[in-house]
Amino acid sequence: MSATPPEATHEVQFVTLHGHRRAYVKVGQGPALLLLHGLACDHTTWEPVIDALAQRFTVIAPDLLGHGQSAKPRADYTLGGYANGMRDLLTVLGIDKVTVVGHSFGGGVAMQFAYQFPERTERMVLVASGGLGPEVTPAIRAIASPGFHQAMGLATLPGVRQVNTGALRALSHLPSKYTHDLDEVADIVDSFADPAARAAIRHVVRAVVDWRGQIVTMADRAYLTEAMPMCVIWGRDDQVLPVRHADTAARIAPKARVEVIADAGHFPHKDHPQRFVTLLTDFVQSTQPAVYSRARWRALLRNGASAPIPQVAREVSERHGGRSLTIA
Template sequence: MKKRILFSLFSLVLTSLAAQEKISETVTYHLPVKTIKLNSETIAYADEGSGEETLLFVHGLSSNLDSWKKNIAGLSSDYRCIAIDLPGYGKSSRSKTDYSLSEYAGILNEIVEKMDLKNVVLAGHSMGGQIAMHSVLKYPETYKKLVLIAPAGIETFTAQEATIMKASYTPAMLVGASDEQVLANYKMNFYSFPEDAQAMVDDRIAMKSAEDFQDYAETVVNNIHAMLEEPVIDEIGKIEIPVLMIFGKNDMLIPNKYFHPSESIASLVKTSEEKFNNIAVKTIDEAGHFVNFEQSEKVNKEIRDFLE
């Protein structure tokens, strides 16, 4: 009886310890991770390869630096490749939950300055693309070229649409999502869900038991608000550096199918070519929103061609 009680108590202790894990301890990466201390945050990053140019990769909403692993594997033989976790994500710190895109742009600039990076090519996926555009506009001398992969910020929303979207995404919804819902949401990012993307799903499910998951959920929702509140489309004509934009031809997330059923990737391409001064736009067949992961070899080739 005593042994049974002791075993039960031991099990409770283990359960308690597991529940105390933070997200930074639950996520698993395929790249070696370092950290750099900034003024207000500690940033986790991967740093692979070397070359005259440095590719600085910025992940999208609810993602992390490991989402770039295939691109880094294919490009680090000729370029220095640095992928970061934005504050609030992955293994980086979270000093608050309401980061603006402008603040993220400042973080990127601080990283470039502190690491003394030269010939920086900024690459962003989805929300990371919108952050990248803000970064180039705010710090035009910092970056040499810009790579935008399925970027947010090109599609525009009315005030009414933005209000509906804000009301539709809540921290409670993220916290309460079942494992099946998590998987379904990830599958929407792909044309054909690849086996190695299951690791992303597993990490996301494991995160639900982390002690700071509520803060993470609030960060994600606030980032959605920030994307809606900090439009960039009317400013991108001021970007003078060369831009490469890549879309997956079968993207199910942008343009938004609910609000803009008549819009398409082709219409986003047309808008981009009209707004940017110096842009090359590519569309990749059999690829969804996560085109840089799903068709990494094709994306890597486009990036190489752009940089050469």
């Protein structure tokens, strides 16, 4: 079964897993990239880069459960549940191994996927990812608060929603880093007109955020990236998850490649799609895919993170209009 909404560029296909409909886009040929979108978004967040990536890769861009055109049941919205869902989707599609690319909340899912299924993960790419520090915009913390569902129901009533989203899109054109991503926020507000979508997103947020910020962190398991190539990409003007979390990634995963893009907010793949494609393509082509070894994984788990983290060596250069930190 497949359908293509008028505004979509790529054909959306559907598969039913565990009784729930999952939507996804699959295009291109070559090594597989699994693109995981962020909270309250869907696969269309990757539209600016899908075609360019599909020239070299098989691109799979799903709508996570509770998002987009996928089902929005009362279900397991934990990171582990999402990782299991991605494993099952890839299995149905006949894809054994992927480079997993996660944006924002999708970065948390990418980390969990790589942790649960290292034998199926060749590389990990985190884009303005959650799980690298407690700080998060108050707007996301508010989603988990009492009364959010009702308040957003009022804010998305016909007429009211158009005024709110129109104002957000107008403000997004102002030359300020604080309004950089408001057009994306407007799309999210539009999606909240669906009560099922609001309920699903509230469940997602409550699994990873409380009143103090992000609950989930990769810091305690970062040493496992020793066995897997990792790249982190961030927008310097990110107002959702602070860019200093990219420095955290460099500290806890010293072998990671870290790229900070100037004049980009929380969606660097949309702000600078050509640069994003160049960075991602170069990372994949210049690294060998991880090869899962149970013995090595066992040794890493036994040794844990007890050894001191080595000093991070950085080579900083200005290229493509942004700051590039190549982690030695």
